[in-house]
Amino acid sequence: QKEVEQDPGPLSVPEGAIVSLNCTYSNSAFQYFMWYRQYSRKGPELLMYTYSSGNKEDGRFTAQVDKSSKYISLFIRDSQPSDSATYLCAMSAGNSGYSTLTFGKGTMLLVSP
């Protein structure tokens, strides 16, 4: 069983839709949960960061962590064509500033105008 499972997509939605991206994981030691956005030919860019369980909101983005179910989500409201990218979930057992990250494969999102 992989440590982090993420549906690779692609996920195609019309502009303005609400997008839900998800990952499941198996390692109970994970405490820090991140979402990265990666545009083509670029490196991953940190989008959201959550410690332990709960919700975090930043503009159109909401990250949710349910440690009891080992399930994390990223919601994008009012999706825009510029949101088209690959979204990677990542996790670490220690503070992610200096801990190894375990990534999912990434979900490709396509938002059509």
Add this chain to the structure above:
Amino acid sequence: EAGVTQFPSHSVIEKGQTVTLRCDPISGHDNLYWYRRVMGKEIKFLLHFVKESKQDESGMPNNRFLAERTGGTYSTLKVQPAELEDSGVYFCASSHPGNYGYTFGSGTRLTVV
């Protein structure tokens, strides 16, 4: 603030040749990481420097890979001799202990033919 710089952006070499990848982290970031994405797989950890010391090199695939970090500044990753399975995108990232998450470079796309 300048980002993490990697070069070359692309490299095509023949099996058995040597390639050296370079990473310049964000100034002042003590933590430097190398990650790799092989086609169809997740981004995977290779190693972690704290300043000039190797903190964790558990992800290095074999002794054909050698990483160095001169004076705690830039880092190089040498592959010698390269094999076909070494093809992939090599990402460098850096962080400060107080940061959440890393800042990634755009990666070096290595193709071994």
